[in-house]
Amino acid sequence: MPPELDTPVRAAADAVALTGVGHTYRAAGRDIIALDGIDLSVPAGGALAIVGPSGCGKSTLLRMVAGFLRPSAGRVLVHGAEVTAPGPDRGVVFQQPRLFPWLSVRGNIAFGLSGAFGLRNTSGGARASGLRGASGLRGAFGLGGRPRAEREARVAELLDLVGLADVARLKPYELSGGMQQRAAIARALAPGPRLLLLDEPFAALDALTRERLQDELRALWRRTGTTILLVTHSVDEAAFLGTRIVVLSARPGRIIHQEDSTLPYADQPRAEAEFTATRTRILEAVQAAVH
C-alpha cells in the first residue's frame, strides 16, 4: 500500500470553507452591511466557535452556511460543494428550539426520517456521523430492508442519546427549556448530518442547564465525529467547545481574532490551566470588538 494513502485525506478536507464572504441586508431602502470579507474554514470533525458582540452578523453567517440566505459576496462551500439551499447534510439548532408543536417529541425527531428521503439518508448519514450502533442497524436491515423498523430504531437511539426516552410522547410545550433544546438537537441529528449548525443554542437557558448541555454537546461531538459550527456570545462556551475559535468585530462583522485549541479534547477542559488563558484571550478580543 503506497504510504501517501495512509494520510487521513478526509480529516484534512474542510467541512466548511468561506472565502471573501460578505452579506448586505437591504432594509427600508438602506443598506446594512452585516458581514464583510470573511475567510474561514472548519476541518471535518472540528468544532468552530464564533464569538462576537450582538448584531455583528453571527446568525447571518450561520444562515448562509445553512442555505437559508445567499451571500452577497464570496463563496460558501460545505464539503467542497457550493451551498445553494438548505439540506439534510446540515442540521440546524436555533436559539429558540423551534420544535413543531403539532408533533410529539418523537414525531419531531422522526420528521427528518420520513418518506423515501429518510430511508436513503439514515444509512448514508449514519455512516457519515458514525453514530454508535447505526452501522449495526445498517447491517441488520440493509438499504432496502425494513424502513419502518429502521426508522423506529433510529428514533429510539436518538431519544436515548439526548436522554428523552421517558418523554417521547409529550408535546414540545410540555417540556422544560433544556429538554426542548435537547429534543431540537436530536431532531437535527436525525437525518445524520455531517455538519451541525447551532445558533446560540443555550443562551435562553439557566446557567446550570446551560453547562450540562454544553457537556452533553461536547460528548456527542466526540462520540459522533460530526463537525460543529457553534455561534455563541459566551466566551466560556467558545473556550469549552471550540477547536477553532473566531471572534468577529462589531458590525460589519470581520474576523479580528482566530485561534485553534485542543481544549475540547481534554477530559476536563474547564479544569485545564489553558482554559483560563484561552478565555482571557478571547475576552480581550471580544472587548476590543465592542468599541
Place this chain on the structure above:
Amino acid sequence: MHDPLPFRDRLRAAGLRFAAVAGAVAVWWAVARAQIWPPVFVPSPGSVWHQFLATSGLTGDGDGWAGYTLGEHLLASLRRMAIGCAYGVGGGIVLGLLIGLVPVLDTVLGPVVTFVRTLPPLAYLSLLVIWFGIDESPKVWLLLLAALPPVAVATADAVRAVPADYVYAARSLGAGRAQIPWRIVLPAAAPEILTGIRVAVGVAYTTVVAAETVNGVPGIGGMIRDAQRYNQTDVVVLGIILIGLSGLFFDALLRYAQRRLTPWRGRA
C-alpha cells in the same frame, strides 16, 4: 387559552348560566303576562312551548308547520349549512393557502375576498336566485359565499405568520419545497384556521334565514318567514330560539374540536 376549569368551577358556571336563562324566561313570562303588548308582539313562553310540542309532533294536536315537523325544518337548515360550510371551509383553506403563499395571488385575490366579505348576503341572494333558480343551489351557494371569506382571510393571515424558522428547520431536515405547505404551513396555521372556521359557521348561521327567504320550506328560515305571514309570532320566536340554541351547540362542538386538535394554541 385557559386550561379546562376544575369541576367545581365548571359546576358554578353552569349554575350561573342556568340562573341567567331562568331569570330571562321569568322576565319574559312576566312581561307577556302583564299584556303590555298584545301576544302578536310578545307571545308568552307557554304558547311558544305549546308550539314547540305541536310542531315537533310531540303532542297529538299538531302536525308540524307548513307540512313539515320542526325536526324536518331544522334538519333541512342544518343540511344546507353543513354543505355550504363544507365547501366554503374547503375553498377558504385552499384560497387562503394560495393567497398566503403566493404574493401575486395576494395582490389579485385579496381585494376580491374582502369585497365579498363586506357584502351583506341578501345583496347577492337575488343574483344567485337569477343564476341558480329557487331550489337548493342558491341557498347552498349563499352559505358557501358567506362561509368562505372568513376562512380564507384567517388562513392567509395565519400562513403569513408562520415562523420562517419552521420552514427552514423542515428544509434542513430534508423536506422538499413541495412538502412545506402540507407538512409545515397547514399544521402551523391550524389554530387560526380553526378560529376562522368558527367564525364561518357563525356567519353561516346569520345567513341561513336570509338564504331561506325564497322557497325556504322546509327550513327554519322558511318556517319563520311563513309564520310571520300568518302573524304566528310564537312560531317565529320558536324558530329564533332553535337557531340560537343549535348555534350554541355547534360552537361548543367546534371549541372542543379546537382544544383537541390544536392544544398548543397560545402555548408554543
